[in-house]
Amino acid sequence: MRNVKWVAAAAGVVLLVAGCGSEGGSDKGGSASVTGGTGASGSGGGKLDAAAVTKEIEAAATGAGFAQDSSGDDIAPELKDCMITWTADAEKAADPVKSYGGTITALTGGGWKELRSNEMNGSVIKSLEKSGWTLQASNHAQGPLKMVMFVAADSGPECAAKIAADNEKARQSS
Template structure:
């Protein structure tokens, strides 16, 4: 299941980078905030601010911990080729008294910080959302009792959508496809 989540995240990032997708896709990655041809780690936000991997990591961590989440070590690590292109932040769902409210506050804080909502899907009590800023895309999930241990599953995965990360995402997706066969 975890490998499928990474494959889905990588596939989403590849589609986002490649500009492919169905007509029902949100406009993520196709706005004026797209990174310059110069690349990924120093992609410019619409406000002129420069975002690198550490700045994005700090924004997610600050928004989530200020809202009340406690970080937990992800069960599976980021593939080596994607470490400079991806951030994975997971909350310890068992330590939150109202994880959905805390998730909503985290999202609101990120949006106030300049992240633009690009898509949202809700099914029953679960919510999945995408946001982007300065050449980065965040995919945020909240699934009540979505983990095997019965705690809520809350995850924020940020992907650099710049050209420097296109090849590593494509390679990771190809590796996962090859390993399935």
């Protein structure tokens, strides 16, 4: 249960960043509707779905030297079309900092646009966007706790409402 609440909070951060990330008032992400598993690949301006986003993150991360942490975070069933998480097993990576950088390079090479980057106390969090999705790529691999996580959320209004409702439900149960 702890993991689910953390993911919901992370999704809230993703949405907060997505809301502040528009450049020049234009929406470069295209349609904000949820495709609900259509398998859209995002090529040719199409809308990505959760499966396509997962596939892109997994390909970039594993290609850069990460393995997925099998104990990753569960997403509530009602949010499966709206957000994904992919947690790297940073302990097993030869060089988690290099693998994180390689993952970001692969994602940006695949059409993800970096919106901003924040670094504090050895941790790096980058915000990227593509096709109506906002991705928070977090690298906390410096120091004793090694954690690298990718949390993506569909930034459309339908998913924003679902995530906000889930966050409120989690807050009330705390």
